[in-house]
Amino acid sequence: MALYTETVMDHFMNPRNVGSIENAEGVGEVGNAKCGDIMKLYLKIGDGVITDVRFETFGCGSAIASTSMATEMIKGKTIEEALAVTNKDVVDALGGLPAHKLHCSVLAEESIRAAIKDYYDRNGIEYDHSRFREAEDGESCPMV
Numbered sequence: 001m002a003l004y005t006e007t008v009m010d011h012f013m014n015p016r017n018v019g020s021i022e023n024a025e026g027v028g029e030v031g032n033a034k035c036g037d038i039m040k041l042y043l044k045i046g047d048g049v050i051t052d053v054r055f056e057t058f059g060c061g062s063a064i065a066s067t068s069m070a071t072e073m074i075k076g077k078t079i080e081e082a083l084a085v086t087n088k089d090v091v092d093a094l095g096g097l098p099a100h101k102l103h104c105s106v107l108a109e110e111s112i113r114a115a116i117k118d119y120y121d122r123n124g125i126e127y128d129h130s131r132f133r134e135a136e137d138g139e140s141c142p143m144v
């Protein structure tokens with residue numbers, strides 16, 4: 001059996017939503033403590049809906065495929081819907097990742113959460129900090 005699914009290879013070879021957004025409403029930059037790779041995600045948000053999303057990465061193919069898929073999953077969704085997306089959802093949508101690459105998908109989930117937290121912080125929006133605990137206690141190695 002191939003190590004990577006066709007969906008993973010497609011998102012790796014043709015990643016969706018690569019780039020940055022000028023004047024983004026939320027920017028999340030996280031690092032993977034296991035390998036040192038970095039993910040940066042930009043959000044455009046209007047009326048509580050994610051209208052555009054882009055990402056830049058210094059990361060492996062699995063991180064690129066995971067974040068590409070994640071951007072497709074959250075575009076057009078509400079903030080709450082985006083916050084509900086887990087790395088497991090992303091891995092499932094990719095048709096799976098090898099066990100030793102599962103940690104790469106965490107960058108996708110954490111960068112979404114970090115960008116939404118940044119949006120809340122910039123706009124003085126109250127939120128439940130326990131929902132962003134990983135980003136606040138340094139486990140996800142935020143770079144910003």
Ligand code: FES
Nearest residue numbers: 035037060063104
């Ligand atoms: Fe670093 Fe995949 S090896 S994110």
